[in-house]
Amino acid sequence: MTIRAARTADIPAIQGIELAAGEAFRSIGLADIADDDPPSAAELTAHIRNGGALVAVDGTDTPVAYLLVEALGGRAHIEQVSVHPSHARRGLGARLIEVADAWADAHGLAGLTLTTFADVPWNAPYYARLGFAVLPDDAVDAALRERVREEEAHGLGLAEWPRVVMARGASAP
Numbered sequence: 001m002t003i004r005a006a007r008t009a010d011i012p013a014i015q016g017i018e019l020a021a022g023e024a025f026r027s028i029g030l031a032d033i034a035d036d037d038p039p040s041a042a043e044l045t046a047h048i049r050n051g052g053a054l055v056a057v058d059g060t061d062t063p064v065a066y067l068l069v070e071a072l073g074g075r076a077h078i079e080q081v082s083v084h085p086s087h088a089r090r091g092l093g094a095r096l097i098e099v100a101d102a103w104a105d106a107h108g109l110a111g112l113t114l115t116t117f118a119d120v121p122w123n124a125p126y127y128a129r130l131g132f133a134v135l136p137d138d139a140v141d142a143a144l145r146e147r148v149r150e151e152e153a154h155g156l157g158l159a160e161w162p163r164v165v166m167a168r169g170a171s172a173p
C-alpha cells in the first residue's frame, strides 16, 4: 500500500471513505456522527493545496484511507484520519500517522495533536496505543481550545461522550 499526497481527483473517494468509516459510530449509538457530512470539497481542496492531505492507495491508485494534517499553534494537528472498513486493522491508520509525523518534522512543528472521543474504542484508546497522551487542560493552547469549541458547535460536544485533546512528540506531557 502506497501513501502519497492527495490530489483534487481523489476528493470523491476521500468523501466515500469518510462516510464508510463513520458507519462504525452507528454501532455504539452515535448515529449523528455516522450521519455527519464528510469534509466538503472546498475544505479538502484547502488541505490538498497545503500539502496536508495524505491518502493510502491500493494497486489501482484508488484511495482506501486518508489523513488531514495542518499547522495549529506550533504543532501539527491531525484534523481527521479514516480508513475504509474494507482495509481496516492492517496498520494503515498507524502508517498514515507516521507520515504525519514526518510532515510535522518537515514543517518544523513540535509534535502531533488531535481531538477525539475519550471512550470510543477506536479513538482515544487506539491513539494511546500509538503513543499519544491526553493533554491536560493547561497544556491546551488557545488555537487548540478554539478548535475544540468549533467541534462542539458542530455537534461533537455530547455530555455522555467526552472529547479529549491528545498529543504525541516533543510537546506531549
Ligand SMILES: CC(C)(COP(=O)(O)OP(=O)(O)OC[C@H]1O[C@@H](n2cnc3c(N)ncnc32)[C@H](O)[C@@H]1OP(=O)(O)O)[C@@H](O)C(=O)NCCC(=O)NCCS
Binding pocket: 021, 022, 024, 080, 081, 082, 083, 084, 087, 088, 089, 090, 091, 092, 093, 094, 095, 115, 116, 117, 121, 122, 123, 125, 126, 129
Ligand atoms: C481509527 C482508524 C483510523 C484506525 O485505522 P486502522 O488502519 O484500522 O488501525 P490500525 O490497523 O493502525 O490499528 C488497528 C487498531 O485500531 C483499533 N481499532 C480499529 N478499529 C477498531 C474497532 N472497530 N473497534 C475497536 N478497536 C479498533 C484497535 O486497537 C486495533 O488493534 P487490533 O486490530 O489489534 O485490535 C479507523 O478505525 C477508522 O477510520 N475509524 C473510523 C473513523 C474514526 O474514528 N477516525 C478517527 C477520528 S478521531
